[in-house]
Amino acid sequence: MIDNRLAAIHASDVSVSVELETPEMTLNLGPQHPSTHGVLRLVAKVDGEMITSVEPVIGYMHRGYEKLAEVRTYPQITALVNRIDWVSGFANEIPFMVAVERLMGIEAPPRAQYIRLILTEMARISSHLVFLSSYPLELGAATPLMHALRERERVLDLIEGVTGGRFHPNFNRIGGVKPAAGGGSGQKKVLQDLPAGFLADTRKAMDEVDDVCDDMVNLVLGNEIFVKRTRGVGIIPKDRGMEFGVSGPNLRASGVKFDLRKSDAYLPYANFEFDIPTGANGDCLDRYWVRMEEIRQATRIVRQAIDGLPGGDLQAKVPRIIKVPAGEVYVRAENPKGEMGYHVVSEGGRGPYRLKIRSASFSNISVLPWLLVGQLVPDIIAVLGSLDFVLGDVDR
Amino acid sequence: MNPSEAAEHFAGLVGAGRFSSDFGTAKVFVPRERWVEAHRTLKPHLPFFSWLSAIDWSNERAVGEPAESPVEERYEVLSRLGDVTEGNAVILSTDVPKDAPSLPTLVGVYGGANWHERESAEMFGIVFEGHPNTAHLYLPDGFEGHPLRKTFPLLSREVKPWPGTVDVEGMPGETNTEAGDGEPEAEA
Numbered sequence: 001m002i003d004n005r006l007a008a009i010h011a012s013d014v015s016v017s018v019e020l021e022t023p024e025m026t027l028n029l030g031p032q033h034p035s036t037h038g039v040l041r042l043v044a045k046v047d048g049e050m051i052t053s054v055e056p057v058i059g060y061m062h063r064g065y066e067k068l069a070e071v072r073t074y075p076q077i078t079a080l081v082n083r084i085d086w087v088s089g090f091a092n093e094i095p096f097m098v099a100v101e102r103l104m105g106i107e108a109p110p111r112a113q114y115i116r117l118i119l120t121e122m123a124r125i126s127s128h129l130v131f132l133s134s135y136p137l138e139l140g141a142a143t144p145l146m147h148a149l150r151e152r153e154r155v156l157d158l159i160e161g162v163t164g165g166r167f168h169p170n171f172n173r174i175g176g177v178k179p180a181a182g183g184g185s186g187q188k189k190v191l192q193d194l195p196a197g198f199l200a201d202t203r204k205a206m207d208e209v210d211d212v213c214d215d216m217v218n219l220v221l222g223n224e225i226f227v228k229r230t231r232g233v234g235i236i237p238k239d240r241g242m243e244f245g246v247s248g249p250n251l252r253a254s255g256v257k258f259d260l261r262k263s264d265a266y267l268p269y270a271n272f273e274f275d276i277p278t279g280a281n282g283d284c285l286d287r288y289w290v291r292m293e294e295i296r297q298a299t300r301i302v303r304q305a306i307d308g309l310p311g312g313d314l315q316a317k318v319p320r321i322i323k324v325p326a327g328e329v330y331v332r333a334e335n336p337k338g339e340m341g342y343h344v345v346s347e348g349g350r351g352p353y354r355l356k357i358r359s360a361s362f363s364n365i366s367v368l369p370w371l372l373v374g375q376l377v378p379d380i381i382a383v384l385g386s387l388d389f390v391l392g393d394v395d396r
Numbered sequence: 397m398n399p400s401e402a403a404e405h406f407a408g409l410v411g412a413g414r415f416s417s418d419f420g421t422a423k424v425f426v427p428r429e430r431w432v433e434a435h436r437t438l439k440p441h442l443p444f445f446s447w448l449s450a451i452d453w454s455n456e457r458a459v460g461e462p463a464e465s466p467v468e469e470r471y472e473v474l475s476r477l478g479d480v481t482e483g484n485a486v487i488l489s490t491d492v493p494k495d496a497p498s499l500p501t502l503v504g505v506y507g508g509a510n511w512h513e514r515e516s517a518e519m520f521g522i523v524f525e526g527h528p529n530t531a532h533l534y535l536p537d538g539f540e541g542h543p544l545r546k547t548f549p550l551l552s553r554e555v556k557p558w559p560g561t562v563d564v565e566g567m568p569g570e571t572n573t574e575a576g577d578g579e580p581e582a583e584a
Binding site: 059064066067068243245247260262263328329330339341353362395 | 420443446447449464482487511534536544548553
């Protein structure tokens with residue numbers, strides 16, 4: 001009896017060869033869903049397992065930074081901007097600082113620029129490590145999380161040692177980096193530089209980060225399930241990506257060899273040797289691979305920067321009350337999530353007349369309504385995760 | 397190309413007479429009637445759509461510092477395009493009058509303009525003619541007003557003064573209340 005039933009199951013055509021008539025169904029995902037990295041809501045229309053249309057609903061975390069910036073002074077805005085993409089808070093501050101400095105006609109001293117660069121790359125490493133570990137988790141693999149977060153914690157500890165903050169460093173100042181701590185107005189200020197042992201500890205941490213990348217290759221890219229769930233899924237063609245403003249690792253995964261660190265001189269990246277990893281197909285697997293390679297390039301840059309770290313001042317001479325001459329400037333930077341930029345419009349006052357924040361994740365997920373059509377419902381999770389967005393960076 | 401060459405080059409391509417490259421930011425001014433056409437012309441050269449936004453040039457201000465000298469009342473719409481080879485990029489700018497704030501949509505040229513235009517529409521009240529989706533992007537459905545207009549007050553600031561005023565600096569919009577004794581910054 002049982003054998004007969006089993007035989008019948010085997011005999012039945014399990015692959016769907018009949019056109020099944022299914023009514024169109026609306027599937028709501030989020031805003032509270034673990035895979036959405038925060039509060040993103042997707043309203044999908046599905047035909048069986050196939051997605052026919054998707055409408056992302058955003059704005060649950062809109063904090064109105066562009067309006068808030070209009071009532072704050074330039075130094076105070078530093079505290080706002082590192083809360084945009086909180087996974088790499090330090091990197092968010094850089095383009096804003098460079099934009100204001102460019103309007104004021106000042107430049108941070110070389111040592112400050114190198115410190116900015118080292119910490120930016122460490123922010124990139126920690127951001128990418130979160131991605132490398134949480135993405136497999138979303139696809140069902142829990143082990144990588146334990147491996148990569150350990151090293152990420154080590155990197156965050158180092159950032160905290162220098163800046164005092166793990167997520168929101170608030171360490172950059174217009175004209176340099178935070179120069180002094182302690183001391184009151186009557187006392188001579190105690191100068192603060194990198195903490196003792198920072199360079200040696202960082203060098204050691206970079207080796208360990210490289211090691212964890214090797215682990216990830218075995219653990220994740222060697223995992224057949226992971227590869228099957230990501231290869232050929234969520235392909236973003238080059239032209240489509242550019243038209244939608246998809247940038248950073250997401251665009252490089254589609255085979256575009258372009259990196260603002262090479263083309264825009266906002267930090268002295270020209271002094272270092274590093275490669276731009278690119279993908280071939282633009283699928284989820286390539287996006288994973290590109291970020292892993294970017295970590296290796298980042299550790300390479302950090303080592304070179306430690307070797308070449310110049311001495312000297314941490315701060316250019318700036319007036320006590322910062323007033324920015326009238327003008328407009330747009331400065332963009334290669335952040336872990338992609339192109340992040342600030343368009344600062346000044347009328348000559350203590351705060352900007354208008355601050356436009358170009359955040360990478362916003363444009364990166366704006367391609368979703370196009371990208372998810374024709375995908376299967378379980379692949380929503382794979383595609384969402386692979387874009388590596390942060391809702392603070394989407395909503396601002 | 398450096399920014400000034402880029403501004404001149406792309407202004408030439410779209411036939412625009414006014415361009416600038418102050419502070420290394422290439423900017424080309426195009427008339428409102430040729431907004432879409434200019435983008436279509438530049439797309440083969442600058443395929444990367446970075447962002448679109450607007451500036452409310454206003455003399456009546458509920459937030460920030462009062463105008464030192466009067467500005468010309470208008471909305472300025474900006475869009476930033478770039479390439480992905482040499483890093484050339486340009487900001488296209490056009491003026492939209494306040495009594496009829498409308499501009500044709502760019503969605504047919506750059507698909508990525510969709511969300512950016514929705515954002516500018518709700519924040520500034522600019523109508524993008526032909527836009528496929530006019531629903532709010534960030535703001536709740538029933539929200540009234542356009543928050544990034546200069547006449548829109550920041551209510552939290554009206555209710556409670558900014559606690560940051562204990563700082564040595566005055567806030568934008570206030571008279572300078574420098575509390576410090578004016579000692580120079582410590583030398584590093």
